Amino acid sequence: MSAPETTAEGFHVKPVARDFDAIDRSTLKPPIKGPSALGTDFRRMIGLAWTMATAEFKLRFYGSVLGYFWQLARPMLLFGVLMVVFTVVVRLGNDVELYGPTLLLGIVLFTFLGDATGGAVSAMVDRENLVRKIDFPRMAVPVSVVILASFNLVLNLIPVLIFLLASGAEIRWTWLELPFLLLLLGVLCLAIAMILSALYVRFRDVRPIWEVVLQAMFYASGVLVPVQAIQAQFGDRIEQILMMNPFSAILQQARHAMIAPSHPSALACAHHWYVLLIPTAITLALLIGGFVYFNREAPRIAERL
Incomplete structure (x- = not known):
């Protein structure tokens, strides 16, 4: 530290330290840690998540005359096109019992997977104003x-039951069995959603990459094509490979439980x-790894947005 300087008016001015080594680090406060993933109250996190979901659900159809029917139009339109292709043009579904409900159930479950994970990709960025200004458990998003x-x-399953x-x-x-299978699918979606929402804050290439992955998964x-039709052409080995996919295993068991016993179970x-x-093991690894990664990134999400 240099000696005090004297100005033209005769005042003594103490020079300011210009390097961090000269500052007494004991006087510095520790950096403020951002909100964690779960916060201190798990019920509060669930309540916030429920409030955010219900509010967005109401706003989605606010001012719309047809409301929910626009949400139903996408899977039903896709179902109609594919039904014609695989029963009239290719005629692959003619040998499958109740192919129509089988196809529609698969489309509805995959639509849930796509909505839950695809919507989670930019969830943090879309709620930037909320995340940057309010202290709340980040897992709620x-x-x-x-x-x-x-x-x-739940709404899309209604026409599936009617058509079935x-x-x-x-x-x-x-x-x-269906509620338990849907719960397993929800756990899988949440595991993927945690990873994607945290990754997208840092890497904006996550969205196009995941869109390609979803397309391939579809x-x-x-x-x-139901698994029994695939097995008839490619053998038993392809069945085992398909069942290694968590979504395929859940879908196959749902078809066995809901459509007809002729659809073999996942086992x-x-x-x-x-x-x-x-x-x-894949689902558990995604769930545990996703939570660990999201919990590590949660305190720094606001400053990275």
């Missing part, structure tokens, strides 16, 4: 996206119970 997609899923009964299907006790998960397609440990 991806959870709210999955809850919002769940609202649409109109096609001659019987109500069976195995329908009770054709590679057995949504269009029957896997041939061995330990094959199903692979999609289970």
Whole structure:
């Protein structure tokens, strides 16, 4: 530290330290840590997520005359086109029992996967004003996206049930499996949503990459062609490979429980119970890894936006 300087008026001025080594670090306050992923109250996080999801659901159809029917139009239009292609042009679905409801159920479940994960990609960036100004558990954002997609899923399942009964299907006790399968699918979507929402804050290439991945998953998960039709042409090995995909395993079990017993269960397609440990392990790895990564990034999300 240099000696005090004397100005022309005779005042002594103490020079300011110009390097950090000269500053007493003991007087500096620790940096402020941003909000964590879950916060201090888990119920508050769930309440915030529910409020955000319900508010966005109401705003989505506000001022619309047809309202929910616009949400239903996308999967139904896709179903109509694919139904014509695979029953009239290609005639691949003619050998599958209740192919119409089978195809529609696959489209509805995949639409949920696409809405929950695709909407979560830019969820943090879209809510930048909220994230930067309000201290709240960051996990509420991806959870709210999955809850919002769940609202649409429940509504989209109504025409599936109507079309299924109109096609001659019987109500069976195995329908009770559907809520548990949807819960598993929701856990898978939340795991992916946590990773994508945190990654997109730093890397804006995540959106186009995930769009390509979703497109590939749509054709590679057995949504269009039921697994029994694929097995008849390519053998048992392809069934086992498909069941290693968490979404394919859930979809196949849902078709077995909801459509007809002629659709083999996920275990029957896997041939061995330990094959199903692979999609289970993938889901758990995504869930744990996604939470760890999101929890690490949560305190720094606001400053990176």
